[in-house]
Amino acid sequence: MTDPIRKIAVIGAGTMGAGIAAQAANAGIPVRLLDIVPAGATRRNALAEAALARLAKSEPAAFMAPEAARLITPGNLEDDLASLADCDWIIEAVIERLDIKQALYARLAAVRKPDAAVSSNTSTIPLALLTEGMDPAMRRHFLITHFFNPPRYMRLLELVAGPETDPAVLARVAACADQHLGKTAIRCPDSPGFIANRLGIFWLQRGMRDAMRLGLTVEEADAVFGKPLGLPKTGLFGLMDLVGIDLAPHLNHSMRQTLPADDAFQAVGQDIPLVARLIAEGRTGRKSGAGFYRMRKSASGKSLEALDLTTGEYRPERRPRAPELDHPGRDLRALLSAPGKLGAFARSVLGHVIAYAATLVPDAATSLADIDEAMRLGYAWKQGPFELADRIGVDWLIPHLEADGIPVPGLLRAASGQGFYKTESGALFCLTPAGAWQKRERAPGVLLLADIKRAGKPVLRNASASLWDIGEGVACFELTGKANTIDPEALALLQKSIDLVAQKFKALVIYTDAANFSMGANLGLAMFAANIAAWSEIEKLVATGQAVYKAMKYAPFPVVAAPAGMALGGGCEIVLHADAIVAHAETYIGLVECGVGLIPAWGGCTEMLARWQAEPALPRGPMPAPAKVFEMVSVATVAKSASDARALHFLRATDRIVMNRDRLLAEAKSHALALVPGYTPPEPPTYALPGPTARTGFTLAAAGFAKRGLATPHDLVVADALAETLSGGDADFIDPITEPDLLTLERTTFMRLVRTPETLARIEHTLTTGRPLRN
DSSP states (O other), X not given: OOOOOOOEEEEOOXXXXXXXXXXXXXXXXXXXXXXXXXXTOSSTTHHHHHHHHHHHHOSSOSOSSGGGGGGEEEEETTTSGGGGGXXXXXXXXXXXXXXXXXXXXXXXXXXXOTTOEEEEOOSSSOHHHHTTTOOHHHHTTEEEEEEOSSTTTOOEXXXXXXXXXXXXXXXXXXXXXHHTSOOEEEEOOSOTTTTHHHHHHHHHHHHHHHHHHHTOOHHHHHHHTSGGGTOOTTHHHHHHHHHOTTHHHHHHHHHHHHSOTTSGGGGTOSOOHHHHHHHHTTOOBTTTTBSSEEEEEETTEEEEEEEOTTTOOEEEOOOOOOGGGSSTTTOHHHHHTOSSHHHHHHHHHHHHHHHHHTTOTTTTOSSHHHHHHHHHHHSOOSSOHHHHHHHHOHHHHHHHHHHTTOOOOHHHHHTTTTOSEEEETTEEEEEOTTSOEXXXXXXXXXXXXXXXXXXXXOSEEOSSEEEEEOSTTEEEEEEOSGGGOBOHHHHHHXXXXXXXXXXXXXXXXXXXXXXXXXXXXXXXXXXXHHXXXXXXXXXXXXXXXXXXXXXXHTOSSOEEEOOOEEEETHHHHHHHTSSEEEEESSEEEEOOGGGGTOOOOSSHHHHHHHHHHTOTTSOSSSSHHHHHHHHHHTTTOBOSSHHHHHHTTSSOTTOEEESOGGGHHHHHHHHHHHHOTTOOOOOOOEEOOOTHHHHHHHHHHXXXXXXXXXXXXXXXXXXXXXXXXXXXTTOOTTSOEEHHHHHHHHHHXXXXXXXXXXXXXXXXXXXXXXXXXXX
């Protein structure tokens, strides 16, 4: 086992350097953030201090909790260089100039401790050039660690070691990046652009050129290279606006200078005149307010405009309409073979990208699986190029590439008749350039449900959920419906799972590999029942959810919830009923029912009251806990991280937070097993609630918001129903209230709200638009 990294230094307080420092602080690691002293500055730490101020206000948030900022100490390179002597890892993130970096390395060599790792965040300069003339001892501790922006949210880290880099140093940095910073660290050869940018920049350049050549609009290009292919909705041109159009010439120039003359990038890497014009006119994307898109403000409000790729002028945005875009993602062959410019565009760009990717092994990546993973984690593609090729069909793809005049690399031909991936004996294999099969090995401590699924069949399954045996007597319950919403079938399978686990397993974990844990109850079913006045069916669903969640809470075995991404409404409530929570750091959890005109009714109110009632820091008495819960739930508060969720008491102080998403299931399983010896279910809570006086106080507070224009008429109706529930209805605070009493109150107020036309309008609007209705 390598010694842990206990302190980090970041040199360069720009966007990337500051973001890296913030993520280290999120992991609980103290950080020194240094930059130069600006000419004529009265405050010598001005650049690092300004970076901290920007981080505190950044959107999306750079810090997982405000207190993380206190772990970063700002400084400057003239006064504070000696303070790096106790740092275990020094990360250079200064301007992409070789002379400046090498001069800095010479200064670092004089102050760093002998075993400190030193790395560069460069994305363009080869390691061989960075280490020219470097102190030999430091060369053994030097590597490239290429983070992606924003460092908190992008999971990819590309690691490049030199021929002299000590393997122990590489392992130490990789372990810190993996277990503490939450990164998937992919080891790359020392080649231009490494993996993700080598292919990603090629894709962007090819896409922009082909869109202009074929006469597409920016909206059409982004619609094709968005949802249909499992790419982010920004598409091509939207992504250029996001990262900054002015970065393109620098990256293209570096790639052209360092890649061989016969590399396919040379054909697309020349600067595009329209891009040069936008940069010259200061239209560099979102940071300047205008790029390929811009938001125009007028007396009637805001409206999005798009750039005309022919004239370079803006016009109102036009959403593309085409049959091939009607059923995105279902049949890629239909999109690629569609007549007209959209099909030709998709076929040309994707064909060139897959073909180019096939030339990068082993020059830029040691395996094709690393390329797929780099594009998933660095560019947020749902599938990498080789996974897309398998989905299309290699034998279909090759003749179409040949027909379009795209050279077919040897690796692509080697996949003919078999594809790039296969599953054998429950293990995943990927193809090598030699035509052999290489097993994909997981790092110790990594467990994915996808691997469990390859190796066997579910213990139980229906259309909305499944139960898996994940070994050592632990079962895993997984929601599988659309957006992992919870419906009667999901509840039925959860009840069956509880019964089965009690007989045949030791513990239960609730988890999914999907991006989001659960978006809550299936509102579509509730709306359908309401439209036919099937109120008894809605009440039955509410009562069933309460009963099943309580059966889980009081089961004779430990239950661990392992959420990641969004866990909202009913998805939050299932987490609240677990014995313990092992949450991914990027968990966004909340009781959001008030936004659709309802209140939490699957035990969310009861569980949050119990959590806040047990909070020792709150004043004593019946009022503080309900007031806290009302304050959160009435405005549909959603935690912005697992750390934030802990502060809001969605997570307890004893619950765990895991930084690396791939380690979440293994950590949850381990924790569940640790709870097994001597396990007894929790004792049902009782509540001392303040009654009608508190209800009046809460509703008066909501009315105050309405007078300031911050609450609508129906918000007041919903707030009153929530206030009634949290205050205990007609209860007297000297009389204890039981959990079943509160559940009945939840159910009663929920049913009163769901019958109102205003709540039904909110539900319908949310289902139709994905946005809340303020009525």
